[in-house]
Amino acid sequence: MPLRYGSLVKEAIVLLDRFTEGRQCLDDFIEDAVKDLQNIDTLQRKFILDVVSGCVERQKLLDVVIDAFYGQNRTCLSRGDRSHFIIICYLATFALDDLGFQQFSNIVKSLDLKKMQRFLGFFFPNLTTWIQDEWNSIYDAAFVEKNLIGPLVRWRPQIDALMDQLAVKISQENQLKQAPVKITQPNEFALTKPKPRPLPLPEPIPQQEKPKPAPSSTYRPPKETEIIKDIKQKNHQKAQELLYEANMKQFRCVNPPKSEHTESVMSRTEGDFDSKPKMKSSDYSGPPSSQKAVPIKLNNAAILRREALFDRQLEKEMQRIKQLVQGAREPSSFLEWQKEMLEKDHQEKLLMMERRRLEGCISEEASALTRQEVMERNQKIAQLKREETAKLMQRYAQKRLQEENEMRDLVQLVAEGHKNSKAAKQKLQKLKQTIVKEVSEQSQELLRQALEEAQAELSRKFEIIKEIRTIQSLSHVRVKNFNDTVTAGHALMVEMSLAELKERLALLKEARQTEEQERRKHILEEKQKQKQLLQEKLDNIELHSRILTQAAVIRKEERKAKLDVFQKAVAEDETVLALHKKLVEKKQARQRLKQIESSKARPSKQAAAPTACSTGTHNQRKVKTWEELEQSLEHYIEDTP
Template sequence: MACYGKCIETVIKHLDQFKPERDNPEQFLEAVSTSLQALSPQKQAFIMEVLSGCLEYRKLLTVVVDAFYVRDGRLCLWADYSLFEVICYLATFQLEELGFRLFSHIIKSQPLHKMCKFLGFLFNPLNLGSWIKDEWSLVYETAYVKENWIDPLMRWQPEVQELITQLQGVLTNQSPPSKTKTKVTEPKEFNLTAPRPRAIPVPEPVPEVAKTRPVPRSTYQPPREQQLLEVTKRHNRWKAEELLLRANIEAMRCAVPRTRGERAEGHSLLQGSPTPSVTAAPTLPQPNNAPVKLNTAAVLREAALYQRQVEKELQRVDKLVDGAGDFSEFLEWQKKMQAKDREEQLAAGECRRLQGKLSHEEAILARKQVELEKKQKAERQKEETAELMQQCAERRLQEERSVKELVEQVMETQKNVRAAQTKLLKGRRQIVQEVMEESRELLQRSAEAAKEEQRRRCELTAQLRALETQPTRKGKLVDLTQIPGYGLEGEMSIVELRERLALLKEAQQRKQEEKRDQIIRGKRAKSQELQNAVEQVALCRAANGRTAALRWEEKKAQSATAGAPSQDERVLELQRRIREKAAQRRGQGAQPHVSAPQALRPKPRVSRGSGQCCWGGREGARRCGGPGAAVGGGAHGRGGGAAAQREAQRRLELEQSRERRLRALVQEGMACGPARPLGAA
């Protein structure tokens, strides 16, 4: 590594001496070769090859190094400019010939932190593929740049990245270099009189802290009002659910014809006996009528609501007194229209259900069609893949032939390049001799200028030290009662300022006390108004509860007299289309199994929990519960066919009754919304 480091230092030194505006590259190289006669032939050839390459490709190297100083190397010294040029030349033009091992040795012989920065910038794929390629293409052809320089750098990028990580690990483990301390002037102490020892101060008494009160038990226990609210909430919910269940069962009993088992079930529900579908309510203690504490906003909002309702009612009474008409006819018409709307909603719900069933049948038919299309598409894809594989094999053979021809051409060009390099070295040696003489004169001039600058700096230092030794006054007497006399308005002494500030502070305290008293009086008046509003809200709530109970009884009577929804033309049309699609699907599914024996055909499965067959809906009713359908096959059909058929028929009827009951519950929830308000009231 030391050998490579010395060679690189020699190249950098000669590159710093080269001035393109006044030096000829060939003569400069000849002068350098004459000065390297004392070195071994191997070192001399390496130095001359690197130096000549840096001069030849100076434009390309300058583009990369200048961009490095602008972007990532802002803190690097400009004295290392030639070092970065040499490393860029070796990585771009000599990495293939040197080999990665020798290149890593050269990198390790240089300062590691500088090499990590520059190699990370140079071998960045984004930089190589974007602006470096574009800038080099302005000097050489784009195809030549990409093939000979950019692509090799991209190939070496993984190995160089590993080298960078290795160098960073060495830097983190390396201890910081010890800095040589410059000799500093050592001050000597003055021979002064020793001061008297200070007296030990008397310790201050430890203040006694007042004993803190223990934390009350109520901090870790929920308040009693919250427990009462929870009990009341559970009791009201259970009561509302019981009322809703009884109303729904009564409505279904009047509207839907039921079997004997369902009549017994409904009778048990009305009598209060527990059923499997309804859990018995737990025995809860009767809650106390504890008042619910509301915040101010809730009380005022509810009071304003009831006030608006009272004003509206008064306005309505005034209009009636003045001779306005009654709304009884309008209310009757409104009830009729609402009943008509409920019938339309039932028909629309049935249409949606049948449309979903129809779309399911259509999806099954479409899925079968898609499977056939996919099979045909897969066969076509296999044929196209075989043709593409054959074309790729032919193209690969042609590429191998072209690569062999290109290798032969490159070998011939390398032979011609070596002869041209020897001629170039001879011409450069002559230039080097001339440059050496001029460099000596420049060194003498620079030495004289440095001496003159050093003399001028010494004179300035002596003048500054003389100014520092002059004595200065360090103290100033201050009179707090004296006016400064700057000529400003309202100018006063510090003592007067303190007195005025004290008077201003007293006035502010008086204002704060008056404002505090005013706030307390306002709070008392507001609390009195809030208490009156709470009493008014309680009265209005009781009245609303009574009116809500009356409305619930009226709607309960209306729901009991409501009949089953009438059939619609849309529903009949959808049922007809569903039957056609189901027949078409069964026809397509039975085509591959026409000749299958009776014992191998699938059997419909009956679920244990719900009593539905595997086909579900009306189709399952037609297949499982029809007059000629058999529930089991084989020995089961022969042993108990009649009993199994009756059991399946009974389960099917139970399932249909449950569906009707669920549909009635949904419709009742849409039409009769105030079940929760009644329970809450």
């Protein structure tokens, strides 16, 4: 019985595709392939396996030709046809003498003719050029010339004749495929076309059955995860509350709340501020506070820095005393004189600043009076402009009403002239409706076809999902028999069982824990010593700071006494008293002007009350906006220095 090589080559192509996808060993793959091909004859099975194994063994040699062929014809070839070209290249190179030209031509004709013609036309003309050079880099040049290139060159005339036959067959197939051109026949347009039958209702889409839920015995989530989650949530809520409390109560230690007595005293002093000449608050920081200082927590670096500072101060003081003992002069008299002169200059400077402040307040009051006069003048001008705009708007409304009446008359004339065109419009509308109905029927047919295709695709997907679910629901039974006291049997020098390994690891863990405990104990001792040393340094720092605070309190008391003397001098100064009197007069004049304006505004509002009901809320809003603008301007001008 002659072998049908065309079908055998197709079987070999399928096996070669499977091998390239599997990435397994060739011997294991051949054994699996023998099991799959048990129904085939032994000669046919041998031919298929020889071809597949030969293609895999000589893959490096064949890839030279196939990669170059795909690089040249990249656009018109697919990766799925690679196995076809590999097997044809292998048969032409290594098995053409054994098969014979007739069988080889039958194999080529059983495959795609166009692709085979293109491959043979690429392979045989390039044999003696770059293909031979590439094969010489893989095998010996003499072997390539004698066993590979020589036989192929001998078969070249028969291959050319085969390619001519393939070209003739391809042209014949193309002629058969070319069908006669259909000429479209025009059809008459029928207005009274009968309505088509209504589309049948689509069949309901099959619903997928709900899978059975897994039993609770397969997996139970641990309770520890829920406990940890609750603890995390509580900690997060607590942290948010602490952060909110810290943001609301920040700087409370720096700015403690004042008592009722201090608040009443402060309000009384603020009320009497304008009646008495005073210094600016920025020039004097105030008397020393009698409250207890807030303790500040220092870190190690701050403690060391503070101790070094006190040591330097102590060393300077000891050097000064030593110099005095040796006979050096202390510049105390000169420093006291210099300090007195500086204080005198400072008091004169503060006095000048107080005079300037009062002069500035007087100029501000004068500018406020001028601003009020300017605002009154601007209000009168704005009222005149409002009246003019109202008259212009009335004229414009009358003009618009006249134009609308003229346009209405013109539209009526045009509508009477276009009454005859309504019949033509109705005919055109009916024609458009018929065209729209035909288009909608065609679109419904296309929608029905698309719906049927979607239902078929959906049912196919449901079947695939059912198969996958059934495969997943099958149980996998795995039996493990493992003895942890037995070695693996690799015959190594230090081989040990799992139980011995666990025991040694436990001993190592115990040794590491004891070492860590000793190290932790040593660290705690060092920390205790360092803490004791820092505590001693803190005591010294507290002593120094207490002495410095006492000296600062004495200096503040002296400064307060000097300030009282200076305030008495300022209160007795004639220029300051005159300026203060002038300021009070300016303020009284300004208050009188405000009272006059308020008395003028009340009767005007009462007269405008009946007219406001007729004009509506629009004018009230305008008056409010004007008043708000004037008030904002007053505040802005008063706040500017």
